[in-house]
Amino acid sequence: MNMDAYEASVLAANRLKREAVHTPLVRSDLLDEQLGGRLLVKAENLQRTGSFKFRGAYNKIAGLDVATRNRGVVTYSSGNHGQAVALAARLFGISATVVMPRDAPGVKVENTRRYGAEIVLYDRASESREAIGEEICARTGATIVPPFDDPDVMAGQGTIALEIIEQMGDDLSSVDAILAGASGGGLMAGIAAVCEMRAPHVAIHPVEPENFDDLCRSLSCGERQRNEHSVGSICDALLGATPGVLPFSVLRRRAMHGYTVSDVEVRAAMLQAFRHLRLVLEPGGAAALAAVLSGKFPLYGRTVVVVASGGNVDETLFQQLFETTP
Amino acid sequence: MNMDAYEASVLAANRLKREAVHTPLVRSDLLDEQLGGRLLVKAENLQRTGSFKFRGAYNKIAGLDVATRNRGVVTYSSGNHGQAVALAARLFGISATVVMPRDAPGVKVENTRRYGAEIVLYDRASESREAIGEEICARTGATIVPPFDDPDVMAGQGTIALEIIEQMGDDLSSVDAILAGASGGGLMAGIAAVCEMRAPHVAIHPVEPENFDDLCRSLSCGERQRNEHSVGSICDALLGATPGVLPFSVLRRRAMHGYTVSDVEVRAAMLQAFRHLRLVLEPGGAAALAAVLSGKFPLYGRTVVVVASGGNVDETLFQQLFETTP
Numbered sequence: 001m002n003m004d005a006y007e008a009s010v011l012a013a014n015r016l017k018r019e020a021v022h023t024p025l026v027r028s029d030l031l032d033e034q035l036g037g038r039l040l041v042k043a044e045n046l047q048r049t050g051s052f053k054f055r056g057a058y059n060k061i062a063g064l065d066v067a068t069r070n071r072g073v074v075t076y077s078s079g080n081h082g083q084a085v086a087l088a089a090r091l092f093g094i095s096a097t098v099v100m101p102r103d104a105p106g107v108k109v110e111n112t113r114r115y116g117a118e119i120v121l122y123d124r125a126s127e128s129r130e131a132i133g134e135e136i137c138a139r140t141g142a143t144i145v146p147p148f149d150d151p152d153v154m155a156g157q158g159t160i161a162l163e164i165i166e167q168m169g170d171d172l173s174s175v176d177a178i179l180a181g182a183s184g185g186g187l188m189a190g191i192a193a194v195c196e197m198r199a200p201h202v203a204i205h206p207v208e209p210e211n212f213d214d215l216c217r218s219l220s221c222g223e224r225q226r227n228e229h230s231v232g233s234i235c236d237a238l239l240g241a242t243p244g245v246l247p248f249s250v251l252r253r254r255a256m257h258g259y260t261v262s263d264v265e266v267r268a269a270m271l272q273a274f275r276h277l278r279l280v281l282e283p284g285g286a287a288a289l290a291a292v293l294s295g296k297f298p299l300y301g302r303t304v305v306v307v308a309s310g311g312n313v314d315e316t317l318f319q320q321l322f323e324t325t326p
Numbered sequence: 327m328n329m330d331a332y333e334a335s336v337l338a339a340n341r342l343k344r345e346a347v348h349t350p351l352v353r354s355d356l357l358d359e360q361l362g363g364r365l366l367v368k369a370e371n372l373q374r375t376g377s378f379k380f381r382g383a384y385n386k387i388a389g390l391d392v393a394t395r396n397r398g399v400v401t402y403s404s405g406n407h408g409q410a411v412a413l414a415a416r417l418f419g420i421s422a423t424v425v426m427p428r429d430a431p432g433v434k435v436e437n438t439r440r441y442g443a444e445i446v447l448y449d450r451a452s453e454s455r456e457a458i459g460e461e462i463c464a465r466t467g468a469t470i471v472p473p474f475d476d477p478d479v480m481a482g483q484g485t486i487a488l489e490i491i492e493q494m495g496d497d498l499s500s501v502d503a504i505l506a507g508a509s510g511g512g513l514m515a516g517i518a519a520v521c522e523m524r525a526p527h528v529a530i531h532p533v534e535p536e537n538f539d540d541l542c543r544s545l546s547c548g549e550r551q552r553n554e555h556s557v558g559s560i561c562d563a564l565l566g567a568t569p570g571v572l573p574f575s576v577l578r579r580r581a582m583h584g585y586t587v588s589d590v591e592v593r594a595a596m597l598q599a600f601r602h603l604r605l606v607l608e609p610g611g612a613a614a615l616a617a618v619l620s621g622k623f624p625l626y627g628r629t630v631v632v633v634a635s636g637g638n639v640d641e642t643l644f645q646q647l648f649e650t651t652p
Binding site: 018021022023024027043049050111114171279311312315322 | 601
């Protein structure tokens with residue numbers, strides 16, 4: 001299974017080679033000095049469509065047989081996965097339908113439409129996005145591109161770890177940990193599967209918003225837990241109710257400690273990313289960085305890679321950083 | 327001379343391999359669709375110290391013999407080159423003095439100090455930064471690291487073109503042009519020397535702020551021209567009085583057309599970089615992008631690489647983008 005997951009990421013990297021941005025490991029000498037360690041930020045906000053989700057979506061669609069693919073794809077998404085599926089579908093010349101929550105950030109809905117997808121809005125409190133998606137597939141013959149609970153999607157996200165390994169080169173042995181935001185766990189699982197084969201010394205830590213720590217709690221008790229709430233964090237990309245079955249089956253095998261961050265810590269991390277990394281991050285994309293900058297995961301004496309997973313942020317929220325954050 | 331300049335960039339790339347960020351070519355599918363071409367943004371705002379200047383400064387200091395280097399370095403800079411020299415000096419464990427204009431952005435002065443350099447402020451209207459720098463060198467035995475008029479500095483900046491060539495791979499033949507902001511011309515000349523050897527089909531265009539188009543005018547008439555003003559553009563990094571002797575000797579050999587951009591166009595480009603590229607750019611770092619987004623250099627039907635040369639922007643100026651730009 002593990003070897004399979006690793007090989008699937010290598011295949012995904014090959015498919016993505018000409019399509020995805022090879023995102024840099026960005027660093028700030030001033031932050032490093034202040035924190036007494038070495039922080040490397042994998043800037044997936046610079047990925048096409050503004051988040052890492054393009055990797056998994058493209059890889060999934062690339063892996064469909066041509067007849068199936070030509071009947072189109074459907075997905076459900078708070079925004080970043082939807083944009084990714086919309087663009088990937090367009091690159092293959094097929095149709096895409098994206099089921100999005102009514103409270104998704106306007107910029108994400110608008111951009112998904114501009115990438116050429118048809119949008120279906122739903123209410124997160126009362127409707128099931130999975131059910132809506134399945135109904136569309138039954139009617140049209142389209143294929144679901146799941147946001148995380150799928151081996152090809154996970155393999156696509158795992159290409160981030162392959163790039164980190166390549167970018168570190170001889171210096172890989174110095175990497176102590178990789179931190180990334182977690183919702184369904186697809187990104188974490190893709191990274192974990194690759195690191196298990198190629199960098200088993202690297203600790204992997206998921207980071208979640210306070211009150212949306214389903215993965216942290218699931219890892220503690222060994223069974224998938226659910227969040228009580230569906231709203232109440234600025235990290236709109238990280239509000240999934242429970243870890244995916246497949247990602248959790250990968251993640252639970254490995255002793256792994258998760259961290260949670262508050263909205264205040266996330267805002268502070270977004271401002272530091274602006275100031276010291278010159279990166280525009282959305283709240284969910286800054287969660288892992290917030291775990292380090294808040295000191296919850298101390299950088300001191302360590303080399304840590306943080307995945308900055310997305311940059312699709314509403315402008316009013318971004319402006320508020322300058323007014324309200326110290 | 328050309329072969330020498332090219333070889334010097336290859337040597338610089340080797341020196342920088344473990345020290346500089348390998349910055350990505352960032353793209354926006356939405357901008358490309360809107361403009362009908364392919365725009366690739368070389369994100370040098372993600373370089374260490376927040377601008378491409380680290381490349382030239384590090385390469386120059388790396389090339390000094392040890393005894394000379396240990397007597398320290400001195401430079402003059404509106405900010406980005408100063409920060410770059412300060413960090414590069416620290417990496418070699420030597421002292422650095424940076425002569426900066428009193429009206430340089432506060433963030434640049436403060437950061438230069440934090441990288442460990444000693445700061446000497448001067449008045450741009452009444453004092454000569456070169457004279458101040460030479461006086462310090464005469465007194466201390468330190469070496470000047472010129473901001474642009476130096477073969478090793480130019481060779482360091484030329485590594486940007488080597489990276490672009492490597493990143494484009496088989497697709498290099500599709501690149502029509504490279505645009506970059508110009509002040510002393512060191513970046514332009516470094517790029518031009520590399521492209522002459524490795525990508526002679528690529529057109530090279532400097533972009534300057536309105537009223538600070540000394541290089542554009544110099545290229546038109548074949549002799550180095552001076553700007554009338556020393557203040558009056560938000561592009562604080564691009565206000566040099568006249569092209570460097572050495573950069574101009576490289577650039578004049580090649581038929582080359584320059585473009586100028588207004589402050590309004592630069593602000594609009596900074597906002598588009600925030601929205602569509604998730605990059606924080608300073609005004610001078612957005613000048614080349616502004617030439618494309620304003621339509622002065624039309625993207626339609628072309629593949630164009632724009633160098634986003636820096637991201638050290640004052641926060642109040644950045645905030646104003648959201649209030650005043652359409």
